[in-house]
Amino acid sequence: MKLKNKLLLTGVAIVATLFLGLNANAARMDMVDVSNNNGYMSTAEYVSMRNEFGVKAVTVKISEGGTYKDPYAASNIKNVQAAGMYINGYHFARYATKAQAIAEADFAGGTAKAAGLPVGAVLATDVESQEANNQSKATNDRNNSAFMKEIQKFGYRADIYTSGSWANNKMTIKGKTGWIAAYPYVVSGKNWYSTNHAWQWSSTAKFRISYGGFDVSQLNSNYYTAGMKSTVKPTNKAAVKANNRKANKNTFRPYASAKWVKETKTYTLKTAVKLRTGAATSSSVITILPAGDTVKTDRAIIQGGYRWVRQPRFNGYGYLVTGPANNTLEYVKSGATHTYYTVKSGDSWWTIAQRNGLSMTTLASQNGKTIYTTIYPGQRLVVQ
Structure with a gap:
C-alpha cells in the first residue's frame, strides 16, 4: 500500500492489459x-x-x-x-x-x-x-x-x-x-x-x-x-x-527486453520510497526508506514503467524506484551524493572496507579500481 506497498503475485510487472470493454464485471475504482x-x-x-x-x-x-x-x-x-x-x-x-x-x-x-x-x-x-x-x-x-x-x-x-x-x-x-x-x-x-x-x-x-x-x-x-x-x-x-x-x-505492460546494467552509486532520497523484494510494484515491501536516507546501488533497470535500482543488503537485495521509465531521478536528490575517506598511512583496501561496512571488491569497484590497485596516503576514496 501504499509502503502503501504489496506482496502479491511474483515476477516482473504482472499487471498487464485488461480487456474489459463494457463488461459489467469490469473492476471498479470504488x-x-x-x-x-x-x-x-x-x-x-x-x-x-x-x-x-x-x-x-x-x-x-x-x-x-x-x-x-x-x-x-x-x-x-x-x-x-x-x-x-x-x-x-x-x-x-x-x-x-x-x-x-x-x-x-x-x-x-x-x-x-x-x-x-x-x-x-x-x-x-x-x-x-x-x-x-x-x-x-x-x-x-x-x-x-x-x-x-x-x-x-x-x-x-x-x-x-x-x-x-x-x-x-x-x-x-x-x-x-x-x-x-x-x-x-x-x-x-x-x-x-x-x-x-x-x-x-x-x-x-x-x-x-x-x-x-x-x-x-x-x-x-x-x-x-x-x-x-x-x-x-x-x-x-x-x-x-x-x-x-x-x-x-491502461495498467502496466511488461518490458520484454529490459536488462540490468551495472550502476555503482549512492543516492540520497528526497521523498520516502518503498524498498521491495523484487523490481516490480507487485513485490512485497521490505520497508519504507524515509526522505534523507542514502542508498548504495549496484544495478539499475528500466522495467514496469519505472527506473529501478538494486541495493545490496546483508541478506540479499532490496529494490526501489528512483523515478519513472523515462529514466529521470524524481525520487532522489539530483546527482549522486558521495561520502569520501582520505587514505592514511597503514591503510589497506581491507581496513577501509571493514571500517565502512563494505567488501573490498565493492569499495574498489565504486572507485574505478581493483583490490590489486595500490592506494596512497592522502588519496580520497568514495565509501558511500
Whole structure:
C-alpha cells in the first residue's frame, strides 16, 4: 500500500492489459488508498476522484510499526471528509508477537484518534512485512486477532489487508472479511475476491489532477462505506464510465527486453520510497526508506514503467524506484551524493572496507579500481 506497498503475485510487472470493454464485471475504482508516498492531497483532488472516476471511499495510512506516524494522515482525513467521501485508515504492521500486535494497535488507535479518524471507520491492519513472512500461519492468525480485538477498543472496525498469495496461506482470511490485493494478468468477466470486503486490483491508477500512480480497489461489500448505502454520487457519469474503462485497459505492460546494467552509486532520497523484494510494484515491501536516507546501488533497470535500482543488503537485495521509465531521478536528490575517506598511512583496501561496512571488491569497484590497485596516503576514496 501504499509502503502503501504489496506482496502479491511474483515476477516482473504482472499487471498487464485488461480487456474489459463494457463488461459489467469490469473492476471498479470504488476506493483509493493513500499515504505519505502520495504527498499532500488536496480536497480538489478528492472531489475530482469522486466526480470523474466514481471513487466512493478513501483509506489513508495512519501509522507503521510502533513509532511511525504518517505525516499526511490528518490532512488526508480532513480533505477526504471535505470532499464528501467515506474515510478509513490502515496501519502497516510490523508485529511478530501477540504483545507487539497489541502495542501496535494501541499506537495505531491513538494516532488515528489524534489525526481525526472518526469513530466507526475501518482501521485495517496491513500485513505484508518481512516480520509476518517469517512467522507461521498460526502465529500470524494469533497476532492479527490480537491487533483487531485491541483496535476495536478505540471505536474502530477492524479488517486485514494482505496479498492474494498470502490469504489463507500465510494467514487466515475468512469469507465476508478481508481486503485482498491481487493484480491479475487478465480480469475480463471475473469479479475477483467477490466474497471479501474489497479487492485491490491496481497500484498504478491515474487521476486527472493528481500526480503519480494510486492503489485502487473494488468494494464487494459496504463494509468500507460504513455499512450504509453510498450517498456520494459522481457529477459526471459519462466521465466515470470512460475513465473506469481507461483505467482497466491502461495498467502496466511488461518490458520484454529490459536488462540490468551495472550502476555503482549512492543516492540520497528526497521523498520516502518503498524498498521491495523484487523490481516490480507487485513485490512485497521490505520497508519504507524515509526522505534523507542514502542508498548504495549496484544495478539499475528500466522495467514496469519505472527506473529501478538494486541495493545490496546483508541478506540479499532490496529494490526501489528512483523515478519513472523515462529514466529521470524524481525520487532522489539530483546527482549522486558521495561520502569520501582520505587514505592514511597503514591503510589497506581491507581496513577501509571493514571500517565502512563494505567488501573490498565493492569499495574498489565504486572507485574505478581493483583490490590489486595500490592506494596512497592522502588519496580520497568514495565509501558511500
